[in-house]
Amino acid sequence: MNTWKTTVQPTRGAVRLLMTDPERNEVLKAALPPYPEHPRALLTLLEALSLWVGQPLTAAVFAEGTVDRRSAEALFGDGILPLDSALVRFDLLGPPRPRRTLPGVGDFRALRVLHGRSS
Helix, strand or coil: CCCCEEEEEECCCCEEEEEECCCCCEEEEEEECCCCCCCCHHHHHHHHHHHHHCCCEEEEEECCCCCCHHHHHHHHCCCCCCCCCCCEEEEEECCCCCCCCCCCCCCCHHHHHHHHHCC
């Protein structure tokens, strides 16, 4: 089943959000203030998007070391880790690791792009 994908990136200056449809078309981009006024604001926003598309969402949270404790508490409440709900499940992502590729046999860049589109 193809799903809607949502990625959240808290930074010092903003909370960036990107949502794509099952065909990976961008349908929503937002740069929100870094400190919401309510600790459930992010979860409530994501739950509303889940209701909009009619299915539960998985929100990938990409948090580098640049997010301070105050920002994390403002986004997720007292806990540093976000709490899932019936409509939203959080996946925490770290910084991307360099990918290991195999040398030799020519240029595989186009095949890697196609491979990334599968699944």
